[in-house]
Amino acid sequence: MNWKHDRFWGVLATVAGVGLATPVVAEQQDARIGDAEAGKEVYDLCVGCHEVGPDAGNGIGPHLNGIFGRRAGSVEGFRYSKGLSREGRLGMDWTLETLDAYLENPKALVSDTRMSFDGLEDKADRDNVLAYLRQFSDSPQNIPESAPTGRAREVGLSQETLAIAGDPEFGEYLSNECTTCHRIDGTYDGIPGIVGWPEEDFVIAMHAYKRKIRPHPVMQMMAGRLSDEEIAALAAYFGDLE
Amino acid sequence: MTLNRRAFIGTGAAMAAALAAPAVRASNHGKPRVIVIGGGAGGATAARYIAKDSKGEIDVTLIEPTRMYYTCFFSNLYIGGFRDLSSIGHSYGTLAQSGVNVAHDWATGVDREARTVTLAGGAVLPYDRLILSPGIDFVEDSVSGWDVSAQxxxxxxxxxxxxxxxxxxxxxxxxxxxxxxxxxxxxxxxxxxxxxxxxxxxxxxxxxxxxxxxxxxxxxxxxxxxxxxxxxxxxxxxxxxxxxxxxxxxxxxxxxxxxxxxxxxxxxxxxxxxxxxIPAQKAGRICEMAGITEGNWAPVIPHTMQSRVDENIHVLGDASNQGDMPKSGFSANSQAKVAAMAVRGALLGSNVFPAKFSNTCWSLIEENDGVKVGASYEATDEKIVSVSSFISQTGEDADLRKQTYEESIGWYSGIVSDMFG
Structure with a gap:
């Protein structure tokens, strides 16, 4: 899937560089979970048993308000199957990933679930219905720690884009995200300075965060969405700064 | 992964239109002009980045009524006795050194047709791009019995x-x-x-x-x-x-x-x-005066932070309705860099890379007991969505909480120097 994103980058850079309003046709990988409007129709399959929205209550199945981030089998007043209660005790939370697996094949995730539903084979249907349902859980604008409302696009770069990455401007642009916390003058003040850090050490450290070997949640998050080439560009930029 | 062909063409077209803008600069002036209203985490950052990265090729004017800006972030720490008031106050001298014209005045009107901003002092300033980062105002009568005269x-x-x-x-x-x-x-x-x-x-x-x-x-x-x-x-x-x-x-x-x-x-x-x-809130009043609000906030195009009502205006931070980012100084600073890049791309034809946003909020609960929450975000045509998040855990040991607090002090000095230079 990466090439689609690459092409998006390439296109942006081209349009920006040349300033031409050439009509562009390309497919972009969208960071949204899915199309919530289309998901509302898919949800018709669920309404016989599950309520969602203002004043939703338990029916044949539990209500689905606030399901994202909720422990499995934890809606008060609902009697769950042994299977779902067990998964909950084992620590399973409903996330984009677990819900997707459950919707694809309920019995694969929870063997003795009482939800009599064959599953949604089509990934797009699952994405869409999950996008629809996500609207009824906490909003990240108000509760920043709540479950994500999108999926990070995998970052990968084509040859075209690599040419841009060599541009110091690219490293400098990427560095904007770092300088909110790390001072560009290199001062240490609770947050380590990263100016003039040897290139190789920088690269190794970023990959360690990316692989979640180094334990810092902010850095794991920041490095987690940098491609190898972006890490290299940043390392080069900060390595040369004085 | 959702593929959305139609949506992308839309973005491409919007981007192309935005990039075609250099042809229509304010008349009789060599350099394109950017006016930024509001000198907080969004406005100061945007002004500084545009001035710095355009290397003098864009004329940047920041309009901010107060001469001393007190950051809302860390103002609770002042109340708790962990900071002096003077340590959260910042003047605009360093921004002027970075090439930003700073005008201490109130913006009292925006003429979107003529592309001008009127100041309380009477001056009428033309712009090619306008950045509104006015923060919040309060919704009247949201707490019965209270209005600003009771503050x-x-x-x-x-x-x-x-x-x-x-x-x-x-x-x-x-x-x-x-x-x-x-x-x-x-x-x-x-x-x-x-x-x-x-x-x-x-x-x-x-x-x-x-x-x-x-x-x-x-x-x-x-x-x-x-x-x-x-x-x-x-x-x-x-x-x-x-x-x-x-x-x-x-x-x-x-x-x-x-x-x-x-x-x-x-x-x-x-x-x-x-x-x-603490009453209910809405976008700073200048957004309403510019006619770019819907409801209490100003809706924006996530990829560039451009107003959905007027492509020559960008709205940053608390005042904008962008989707899933919390209204915070960190968010405003992050959005400002995306907008600064889009503005330079539009006015000078410089490279425009895909938008990336992030936010982290630290809070202090008691001396050396700091916690944090954060997330990263991506732009979609509809809104900014959150794609990953983290939060401090209950039961963390005292050393980790102390380290988190110390990190927040580092962040404060980092963001302030990122805003003001």
Whole structure:
């Protein structure tokens, strides 16, 4: 899937560089979970048993308000199957990933679930219905720690884009995200300075965060969405700064 | 992965249109002109980045009425006694050195047809691009009995500076065993953990000076950010001091009487010594005057932070309706860099890379007990979505909490130098 994103980058850079309003046709990988409007129709399959929205209550199945981030089998007043209660005790939370697996094949995730539903084979249907349902859980604008409302696009770069990455401007642009916390003058003040850090050490450290070997949640998050080439560009930029 | 062909073409076209803009510059002027209204985390960052990265090729004017800017972030730490007021005040001298023209005046009007901004002093300034980063104003009558004329009796302290000073002084003057009340705001509002960090800081101050005093938190919301962390901390550090009344018990049905110093919670009248009213919020008034708001906020195109109503205007930070980013200084700073890049691309044809956004909010619960929440975000055509998030955990050990607090101090100095140079 990466090439689609690459092409998006390439296109942006081209349009920006040349300033031409050439009509562009390309497919972009969208960071949204899915199309919530289309998901509302898919949800018709669920309404016989599950309520969602203002004043939703338990029916044949539990209500689905606030399901994202909720422990499995934890809606008060609902009697769950042994299977779902067990998964909950084992620590399973409903996330984009677990819900997707459950919707694809309920019995694969929870063997003795009482939800009599064959599953949604089509990934797009699952994405869409999950996008629809996500609207009824906490909003990240108000509760920043709540479950994500999108999926990070995998970052990968084509040859075209690599040419841009060599541009110091690219490293400098990427560095904007770092300088909110790390001072560009290199001062240490609770947050380590990263100016003039040897290139190789920088690269190794970023990959360690990316692989979640180094334990810092902010850095794991920041490095987690940098491609190898972006890490290299940043390392080069900060390595040369004085 | 969702593929959305139609949506992308839309973006491409918008981008192309935006990039075609250099042809229509303000007349009789060599350089393209950018006006930034509001010198906070969004506006100061945008002004500085445009001036710095265009290397003098764009004329940047920042309009900000106050000469000394007090950051809202860390103003709770001032109230708690962990910072001096002067340490959260910043003047605009360094921005001028980075090549930004700073005008200390009120913007009183925007003519979108003529592309001009009128200042209270009478000047009319033309722009090619306008950046609005005015922060918040309060929704009138959102707390019955309170309006801005009552802000000296019942401070909001939700714009930092003299209001923060007043609130701190009132807390310090409380009689022994007195009562502090806060009326918390409804969603969405600036700084989601802010009211609860403030409760923590007031509790810290009272624990030192007036340990039998009580805190009443009246909240219209069922839940709030970092709730488990705050509640754990309140139990640990301030046991028995803080009572929260949520909507189940009438926390969403509140009126105040500033002359009597009373709070009416669902018909029960409480006499208090200090009352911190944080009203419902909306975009800074200049957005409404420019005619770019829908409801209380100004909707924007996530990829560039351009107003959905007028492509020559970008809206940053609290005032914008962008989707899933919280209204915070960190968010505004992050959005400002995306907008600065888009503006330079539009006016100078420089490279425009895909937007990336992030946010982290640190809060202090008690001395050396810091916590944080953060997320990264991506632009879609519809809104900015969150793609990953993290939060401090309950039960973390004291060393980690101390390290988190120290990190927040580092962040403060980082963002301030990123804003002002």
């Amino acid at each position: 000296n009796k019942m401070p909001h302290a939700y714009k930092a500076g003299s209001q923060s000073e007043l609130l701190k002084a009132q807390v310090e003057a409380m009689p022994e065993g007195g009562r502090f009340a806060m009326v918390a705001p409804p969603n969405p509002y600036r700084c989601p953990p802010g009211p609860y960090e403030r409760i923590s800081m007031v509790a810290h101050l009272l624990k030192e000076k007036n340990p039998t005093a009580k805190i009443l938190l009246v909240d219209p919301k069922e839940k709030f950010s970092k709730q488990a962390l705050f509640e754990e901390g309140w139990n640990r550090h301030y046991a028995g001091m803080i009572e929260r009344i949520g909507p189940d018990f009438g926390g969403d049905n509140v009126s105040v009487n500033p002359d009597e110093m009373t709070v009416d919670i669902d018909g029960v009248v409480e006499k208090v010594d200090v009352c911190n009213v």
